[in-house]
Amino acid sequence: xxxxxxxxxxxxxxxxxxxxxxxxxxxxxxxxxxxxxxxxxxxxxxxxxxxxxxxxxxxxxxxxxxxxxxxxxxxxxxxxxxxxxxxxxxxxxxxxxxxxxxxxxxxxxxxxxxxxxxxxxxxxxxxxxxxxxxxxxxxxxxxxxxxxxxxxxxxxxxxxxxxxxxxxxxxxxxxxxxxxxxxxxxxxxxxxxxxxxxxxxxxxxxxxxxxxxxxxxxxxxxxxxxxxxxxxxxxxxxxxxxxxxxxxxxxxxxxxx
Amino acid sequence: xxxxxxxxxxxxxxxxxxxxxxxxxxxxxxxxxxxxxxxxxxxxxxxxxxxxxxxxxxxxxxxxxxxxxxxxxxxxxxxxxxxxxxxxxxxxxxxxxxxxxxxxxxxxxxxxxxxxxxxxxxxxxxxxxxxxxxxxxxxxxxxxxxxxxxxxxxxxxxxxxxxxxxxxx
Numbered sequence: 001x002x003x004x005x006x007x008x009x010x011x012x013x014x015x016x017x018x019x020x021x022x023x024x025x026x027x028x029x030x031x032x033x034x035x036x037x038x039x040x041x042x043x044x045x046x047x048x049x050x051x052x053x054x055x056x057x058x059x060x061x062x063x064x065x066x067x068x069x070x071x072x073x074x075x076x077x078x079x080x081x082x083x084x085x086x087x088x089x090x091x092x093x094x095x096x097x098x099x100x101x102x103x104x105x106x107x108x109x110x111x112x113x114x115x116x117x118x119x120x121x122x123x124x125x126x127x128x129x130x131x132x133x134x135x136x137x138x139x140x141x142x143x144x145x146x147x148x149x150x151x152x153x154x155x156x157x158x159x160x161x162x163x164x165x166x167x168x169x170x171x172x173x174x175x176x177x178x179x180x181x182x183x184x185x186x187x188x189x190x191x192x193x194x195x196x197x198x199x200x201x202x203x204x205x206x207x208x209x210x211x212x213x214x215x216x217x218x219x220x221x222x223x224x225x226x227x228x229x230x231x232x233x234x235x236x237x238x239x240x241x242x243x244x245x246x247x248x249x250x251x252x253x254x255x256x257x
Numbered sequence: 258x259x260x261x262x263x264x265x266x267x268x269x270x271x272x273x274x275x276x277x278x279x280x281x282x283x284x285x286x287x288x289x290x291x292x293x294x295x296x297x298x299x300x301x302x303x304x305x306x307x308x309x310x311x312x313x314x315x316x317x318x319x320x321x322x323x324x325x326x327x328x329x330x331x332x333x334x335x336x337x338x339x340x341x342x343x344x345x346x347x348x349x350x351x352x353x354x355x356x357x358x359x360x361x362x363x364x365x366x367x368x369x370x371x372x373x374x375x376x377x378x379x380x381x382x383x384x385x386x387x388x389x390x391x392x393x394x395x396x397x398x399x400x401x402x403x404x405x406x407x408x409x410x411x412x413x414x415x416x417x418x419x420x421x422x423x424x425x426x
Contacts, residue, residue: 093373093374093377094374095373095374095375095377095378095381096377096378096381099381118260118263118264121260140264143268144264144267144268147267147268147271148267150271151267151270151271151274154274154275154278155274158278159384160377160380160381161347161348161351161352161377161380163355164282169278169279169282172275173275173278173279176271176272176274176275177272177275179268179271180268180269180271180272180275181268181272183264183265183267183268184265184268184269187261187264187265187268188265190261191258191261
């Protein structure tokens, strides 16, 4: 399970470095109050790294149990982060605030149903251990639900014309990369079996670090540019008003006819 | 195997979606000018005629069943194109209002935020109307009530006038 290739070691050690950098960037930007669950997610992963490393040093069995015990907690925190994203993205819009929560709940229930059905249909039998097969399918199902929720979030925002804050978008896109690669990885692993183990771990490492890198990029370069670019100048507002008034006059004359 | 393939395709779709949204977002950030002129004049009278129940009743009583259904499908198609126009207009308004809501002027920012809610509500109702109209296209005998969307559009229109007046003062 634990290969000693240099690349895997680099990927493994890169994770806590990126996580630590994200946590520090969040604290420095004062985003802890806005995204408490995401902060918990990052810190929990940092703690998990320490536990996994100690377990790895102890024995293969210890690492095995540490890894698979972590999965349900990881799935839960990821789901909570996505729920936090839904809440924060819809929060500035009073008219549709409740809609965000409703969309999240309906989508979660629907996707859970599909995930359970797909786990039942394609349980992934190419495993020596029935337990590992079950855990990989559970991991795949959780990633599927998370990925589906992110698709729903992206599509809802596009349809409703909602504006993302830079860091919200960063979290969603980083999570999207991480989850999508996780689903592909689990699908390939459950179909081809143990022979692809080294690739499975390598792909997991790449996916996780890619997601982290995206988060770090958005947290470090929180775009003040967005506000600068769209800052409304008075002359611009007058220009808009003239155009709007012309349209409105046209509309009211149309109604009066 | 089919399930696994479907899961892989949906994961690949998510990656493509992320890439697409990132690209369109970065283009949006680079666009300095927001064009209110992009708003297209909305044919309210034509829309009102199409949602008018009396006209529907007249057509139903004067045309054969087959002709009425055909005519009704065409009317629904016209309505769909109007609702699309409305969606496009609300998108432009939302872009302007998002920018105005970040203004340093508190009056302008407050007015923009209140218009934002109305515009969003209108957009949401337009999407609901689109769903209803899609069903009506398949089953033209269904009588869909679109008076709500019309009332919302009027509300957005009135609030826009209010906002313009507040800013120009």
